[in-house]
Amino acid sequence: MSPCDFCSSSGARWLYVPQDRATVALMTDNGVVNPIPNDGRWRACDLCSDLVDTDDMENLVARCLIGARIAGAPVPEGGPLLEHMAMVVMANFATVLAGRPTKERL
Ligand SMILES: [Zn+2]
Structure with a gap:
């Protein structure tokens, strides 16, 4: 699975x-803004999808950082x-959501 x-x-x-691709970009840790790969398409699991759909940015960010730590990133x-x-x-998440993304089943 992805x-x-x-x-x-x-x-x-x-x-x-995203419907508005021109507004989608990623910022690195150094503050450099780059276009998101894959046309700004983001895959989400059930739990993250719930957080995206309810605009729960705080818990979405916390979940991302915990996931990165589990994956071995120095968080x-x-x-x-x-x-x-x-x-x-x-x-980055706010930028993605600013593209007014539509949601599809993988
Ligand atoms: Zn997830």
């Missing part, structure tokens, strides 16, 4: 396809570095 693009867990079942437990990572993740 991995979820939000939390990195396997088992993505939904695909978000700090707290402090300014974690806040910075959360901000970058939130900016």
Whole structure:
């Protein structure tokens, strides 16, 4: 099964396809903005899909950071570095959602 693009867990079942592709971009940790690959299509598992659909950005970001930590990424437990990572993740998700994505079954 495909991995979820939000939390990195396997088992993505939904695909978000942006309608406004020009507005979709990704920001790296260094603040560099790049166009998102795959035309900004994001795969989501059931849980992340629920968070996206209810606009629960706070829990979506928390889930993404926990997923990254489980996957072996150096995610700090707290402090300014974690806040910075959360901000970058939130900016990326907000940018994706600004593309008014439609939701499809994978
Ligand atoms: Zn997920």
